[in-house]
Amino acid sequence: MAAKSTLKNMALCLTLVCLVCSAILAVIYAVTYDPIQAAEKKALTESIGQVLPDGGELSDVVSAEFDGKKFDYYVSTADGAPAAYAVKSTTVGFGGPLTLMVGVLPDGTVYNTSVLSHSETPGLGAKCNTDTKFMDQWKGLRPDKVIKVTKDGGDIDAITASTITSRAYSLAVSNAVAFVRSIANKEEE
């Protein structure tokens, strides 16, 4: 096999291979750019739709600082007044960042939650995405203090063997609610 190695043909060969490969990547990147953007947007819209009540006009993304953290959120407006907020809330779970989309009504009631991204253990913490018993607990919750799991003296039943994930989830929802309260108050003033 293989040709004899000289400095010239080695350099030439590597340069050519790298050039061709980058050209291929450039083409594939250009071709898949739009579908990737579309897929990401679709996932985002779906999760917002899931956590907000039907109807109402959705705003573009808004960013605001609260309590030293930056929150991205979307406002759903019905009859000229904000009807609900969809807040992107990130905390640290067991395996890495846990990002939720939390739908909150202006009075601080949680409408629904959905998981945008997580790196929890498959089969354990990852169930925060699929375990309906766990996920249904958040609907209609109107916390007046930080939400906690039963193990820490709160009301949320944690996912079996995934207390850390459940804690992170509770914290993310709590943060989102606190954040919505602060912006809803501001708007009233």
Add this chain to the structure above:
Amino acid sequence: MSKWSILTDGFVKNNPTFVLVLGMCPTLATTTSAMNGLEMGLATLFVLVLSNIVISLLAPVVPDKVHIPVYIVVIATFVTVLQFIMQAYTPDAYKTLGLFIPLIVVNCIVLGRAEAFANKHGVLESLLDGVGVGLGFTVSLTVIGIVREILGSGSVFGWKFIPGDGILAFVMAPGAFLVLGYLMVLFNKYLKKS
């Protein structure tokens, strides 16, 4: 060596998981469910087939001393292509497999087949070898995934037939080693008679 035996060698004689014991990182990490195992296997199959074809074409003209860098660039290119395609058309699978897709670049199976087979054989043989080994890997991962999903979650391909939580250990790393070990024993006892 007949064409047919090149194809079937990947399943039994050269089975990457149970005989060559290559690519253990994705094998142990992504087989938490049957679906994840299948997706990982197919992703590797895609890269393996394409890189085998291109490397068998390139091998005669690449100077000996730089053949490894050239192969790695070729493999990395196909993995990146795969990443873009998965992100665009199967975002859910991309999300679950996440980190393990870029890691296909350093999967020993891909470079292993390039070094052991594709650079000494023609295009057609290399293609068949890629398909054979790739399917062997896919089937092995899916089987491990099925066993772990049944024991750990009481379901197969997401279809739940045992209520309750299942044996948690099988979803986590220790279960991966146990299942792999027992399947390897069974495989070597009943299938690998050479």
